[in-house]
Amino acid sequence: MDKKQLMRGSQVIGEAAVRAGCRFYAGYPITPQNELPEFMSGAMADLEDGTFIQAESEIAAINMVIGASMAGARAMTSSSSPGISLKQEGISFLAALELPAVIVNVMRGGPGLGNIAPSQGDYFQATRGGGHGDYRSIVLAPAHGQELADFTRDAFEYADRYRTPVMILADGMMGQMMEPVVFPEAVNPSELPPKSWILDGAQERPSRIIRSLILDTVEMEEHNWKLARKYRMISNEIPRAETYMTEDARLVVIAYGTAARIARGGIRRAREMGLKVGLLRPVTLWPFPDRAIREMSRLVKDFMVFEMNTGQMIEDVRLALEGRSNVHFYGRPGGIISTPDEVGKAISSLYYRQHLKEDR
Amino acid sequence: MEELVFTRPRYLKKTPFHYCPGCGHSIIHRLVAEVIEELGIGDKTIGVPPAGCAVLAYDYFDVDMGEAPHGRGPAVATGIKRILPDRIVFSYQGDGDIAAIGTAETIHAANRGENITVIFVNNSCYGMTGGQMAPTTLLGQNSTTTPGGRDARRDGAPIDLSEILALTQGSVYIERTAVSSLKNIIKTKKAITKAFKAQMAGKGFSLVEILSPCPTNWKMSTIDACRRIDETVVQTFPLKVIKDETE
Numbered sequence: 001m002d003k004k005q006l007m008r009g010s011q012v013i014g015e016a017a018v019r020a021g022c023r024f025y026a027g028y029p030i031t032p033q034n035e036l037p038e039f040m041s042g043a044m045a046d047l048e049d050g051t052f053i054q055a056e057s058e059i060a061a062i063n064m065v066i067g068a069s070m071a072g073a074r075a076m077t078s079s080s081s082p083g084i085s086l087k088q089e090g091i092s093f094l095a096a097l098e099l100p101a102v103i104v105n106v107m108r109g110g111p112g113l114g115n116i117a118p119s120q121g122d123y124f125q126a127t128r129g130g131g132h133g134d135y136r137s138i139v140l141a142p143a144h145g146q147e148l149a150d151f152t153r154d155a156f157e158y159a160d161r162y163r164t165p166v167m168i169l170a171d172g173m174m175g176q177m178m179e180p181v182v183f184p185e186a187v188n189p190s191e192l193p194p195k196s197w198i199l200d201g202a203q204e205r206p207s208r209i210i211r212s213l214i215l216d217t218v219e220m221e222e223h224n225w226k227l228a229r230k231y232r233m234i235s236n237e238i239p240r241a242e243t244y245m246t247e248d249a250r251l252v253v254i255a256y257g258t259a260a261r262i263a264r265g266g267i268r269r270a271r272e273m274g275l276k277v278g279l280l281r282p283v284t285l286w287p288f289p290d291r292a293i294r295e296m297s298r299l300v301k302d303f304m305v306f307e308m309n310t311g312q313m314i315e316d317v318r319l320a321l322e323g324r325s326n327v328h329f330y331g332r333p334g335g336i337i338s339t340p341d342e343v344g345k346a347i348s349s350l351y352y353r354q355h356l357k358e359d360r
Numbered sequence: 361m362e363e364l365v366f367t368r369p370r371y372l373k374k375t376p377f378h379y380c381p382g383c384g385h386s387i388i389h390r391l392v393a394e395v396i397e398e399l400g401i402g403d404k405t406i407g408v409p410p411a412g413c414a415v416l417a418y419d420y421f422d423v424d425m426g427e428a429p430h431g432r433g434p435a436v437a438t439g440i441k442r443i444l445p446d447r448i449v450f451s452y453q454g455d456g457d458i459a460a461i462g463t464a465e466t467i468h469a470a471n472r473g474e475n476i477t478v479i480f481v482n483n484s485c486y487g488m489t490g491g492q493m494a495p496t497t498l499l500g501q502n503s504t505t506t507p508g509g510r511d512a513r514r515d516g517a518p519i520d521l522s523e524i525l526a527l528t529q530g531s532v533y534i535e536r537t538a539v540s541s542l543k544n545i546i547k548t549k550k551a552i553t554k555a556f557k558a559q560m561a562g563k564g565f566s567l568v569e570i571l572s573p574c575p576t577n578w579k580m581s582t583i584d585a586c587r588r589i590d591e592t593v594v595q596t597f598p599l600k601v602i603k604d605e606t607e
Contacts, residue, residue: 056468063432067439199424201404211427
């Protein structure tokens with residue numbers, strides 16, 4: 001086990017990617033994630049088999065990742081919200097071509113150019129696919145430095161296992177914050193399981209095609225169902241959620257990423273006032289941990305979704321609950337970072353409004 | 361005694377071409393396949409087909425083929441080549457793919473000196489989508505989106521992408537040829553050979569722009585379409601070695 005290191009979030013992702021065997025990175029500058037491509041430029045230069053390309057655009061960067069993935073490499077690109085919009089074409093192709101790749105979104109305020117402050121405005125884009133066509137991407141939502149390291153490793157593992165793009169959905173706060181991290185052991189790319197589908201020249205085997213154009217409607221339908229079966233398998237295998245002080249909770253806050261971290265502080269303050277409040281934190285945003293939420297609804301009749309946006313994940317919470325419990329919302333869009341005190345007040349006012357203080 | 365004088369190249373599959381009668385793609389596919397065979401690189405070549413008429417190129421070339429989104433061929437090829445520098449990587453692109461939607465990817469791949477080869481097929485229209493104006497459509501040329509002919513003030517003038525690419529430091533070999541006559545076809549094959557050889561020698565970015573007939577969208581017979589290339593298209597896109605720094 002490696003020792004603890006103090007590192008900035010963006011660089012944690014970079015170091016973890018290299019340790020996961022990532023040998024190809026292409027990106028384009030955008031705040032607040034520039035430390036990640038800067039880190040990768042040095043890290044890849046230090047490796048004999050590493051490639052770093054500062055691409056001419058976000059679109060070129062994701063397409064370089066497509067090529068590197070076709071050639072068998074563990075490949076990554078990163079950006080922030082407006083840049084991720086530009087990458088959507090490539091993400092749709094990655095899903096259609098069934099290519100593994102890792103995409104990091106260090107979210108900032110939007111829409112449009114918005115600002116460079118932390119936000120969670122891209123939840124819909126990330127979890128609904130974002131690009132065109134009938135596909136999904138795996139979306140992981142770290143909340144602190146250690147998870148940036150751990151989930152980056154997971155992202156590459158999932159991408160290879162399911163041959164599909166995986167997004168790490170972070171935000172400007174996580175990207176900039178320095179925290180102590182212990183990294184997982186480094187993987188040697190040459191020791192990873194060989195990929196039977198890559199394009200490396202038809203030596204002593206028939207030539208291969210990687211394509212997404214399927215003009216025949218029956219064949220296209222079968223490809224869509226094949227992808228759907230894969231997505232169903234992923235939905236059964238990897239949903240993850242974490243709970244905090246939920247054992248006796250009458251009100252459970254549902255929040256992810258930085259919002260979940262702030263919510264913990266709010267919950268501690270509410271607990272000090274004697275309120276029975278807990279936290280459920282989705283760790284995978286797609287697949288959404290709806291079973292964990294549904295199970296909790298047997299004991300909890302009030303949920304408060306807290307997001308750094310005007311209300312996006314709340315739709316998945318409602319879908320998970322199917323009317324079993326009340327769903328309330330507290331959100332701050334635009335790059336505003338709520339304080340734990342503020343969230344604590346939102347929790348307590350809801351708690352009293354719903355008469356949860358009274359004995360049942 | 362019978363002697364075999366003409367056969368299918370080793371690296372073309374036994375799949376009938378879907379291309380229109382008189383289309384230049386069939387000839388160009390054959391030339392590329394012949395060059396791959398003659399250079400002995402079939403088992404280490406990876407091709408990147410475009411979006412456009414040649415989107416199904418992977419059904420014809422019997423080498424590894426990986427599809428790129430529209431215009432992104434040079435970026436995808438860059439990713440493949442950087443991971444597998446000892447393989448031979450080519451993209452095959454039409455004029456809309458390379459000179460409109462993929463302009464940025466192409467110029468920057470050339471400027472970085474990516475050691476790849478681009479086959480750029482210029483038929484001066486968007487063939488697959490039904491004959492709209494392409495960046496290479498000639499002034500005065502009719503298309504489904506330039507009623508009355510392309511007008512420089514309304515539509516801009518045709519773009520000399522190959523000449524622009526030749527200005528980049530990373531490009532080493534750029535030639536414009538045609539498949540309008542036997543003589544031009546032989547020259548085109550020589551150019552393709554030279555482009556692949558430049559890559560094999562690790563010299564940098566190579567590109568062959570090939571003027572190709574589109575009898576369907578030009579609404580002409582094949583013979584008239586070839587004559588149009590030789591008499592009219594070459595006025596705007598002259599056949600020549602635009603850059604050669606391979607020596």
